Amino acid sequence: MHIIEVSNLAKRVALAGNELTILSDIVFTITQGTSVAIIGASGSGKSTLLALLAGLDVPTTGQVYLAGQDITALDEDGRAAVRAERIGFVFQSFQLLPSLTSLENVMLPLELHGRADPEARAWDYLQRVGLEHRLEHYPKQLSGGEQQRVAIARAFASEPQILFADEPTGNLDSKTGANIIELLFELNQQQGTTLVLVTHEQRLADRCDRQITLEAGRIIADVQLSPVAVVAEGTQ
Template identity: 55%
Template sequence: MAKILNVSHLAKHYTSGTKELTVLDDITFDIEEGETFAIVGPSGSGKTTLLGLCAGLDRADSGSVALCGIDLSTLNEDERAALRNREVGFIFQNFQLLPTLTALENVIVPLELQGIKNPGKSGMDLLDKVGLADRSHHYPSQLSGGEQQRVALARAFSSNPSILFADEPTGNLDEETGERVVQLLFELNQEANTTLVIVSHDLELAQRNQRILRLRGGKIIANESTVHL
């Protein structure tokens, strides 16, 4: 299988007052196309920082990230944004829906950015898959947290991304709602055969992936396969 993400000797530091804080230290791993991959660790272990670097939302201080075969350090801001728009989907803990757009309009934003004509039908199909076709004209403020995250799921898959980054996708949901969202996430992912990278502190959710990368204090302490019977 081809590698969709190659991370090599990645490091990230922040300056706090007179102190330099190491957030990530010598991180190396890769992910194959179609793989489901979890990044876990306690708060402050560098999980979200690592996800941002892998997706090209931020730049590393040293080391390299190659996404879909392209070294992100060779791209400027606009080129990285274009690559994300083409290849990457996102799901965030706080949903990040646009409040002035309806559920359907939120779902089709990535398609419109790609210049796809008449994206409404595929947007409605996706809302139907997440059980929200009847809520397509509702605004985020009219939806529950679980419904907003299901809209975010539909949006993430709307442009058929090669890789999808999910940052604590159930972090703001109760257990039952979170389970529904996770089930939909894996169903949609299997159907689309997207590479899935989930950042979570939930070990149960992590175990549902094919591989788990464990971080502590900005370092990798394990990179292991999970056994699915």
């Protein structure tokens, strides 16, 4: 099953009276349950592509289908509903709310989306990432690696079909980054989540099933590194 389908995607913006092409002629599909790294030099369009796939931005032309639904045909409220139902995020900057504890940061999206027993679910996922002793700590009381683990727990707690990660190890030292990589793929495999990540880090890209390379807004390579996982339709 193709969980993501991208058709003739392009993104152009007006700049100083001219039109700047950020992405052009992007076409690919992603099978449910696989892990895909989007790689390329700075300015190649990686983060823009991730934003388009997640419905955080809209393309100039082309379509993005998530689980068969054309999110490019939806308004912002419609795209937000799809994100709430199907998508999780892990960002380089963690994006934790400083006034909330670790437990509350994980609970918040669960509560907003009406998930059953959000406190128990949040506690379970914080335990899975090894932070059961940091439940009542605020972000400023946590190390960078601990903050990213909270962010990962928050992303996986809603059991999304798709997890988007933008440079998830970018603000971490080498050892901590390696631990975060292991955690991401451990949870990815446990839940059968489709993992799509942008990274400059080759060791992270090499852990993925597939690597899509961008250059100047175009796909110049699309390499399958391991057999495509077969995930039964309807599973997550």
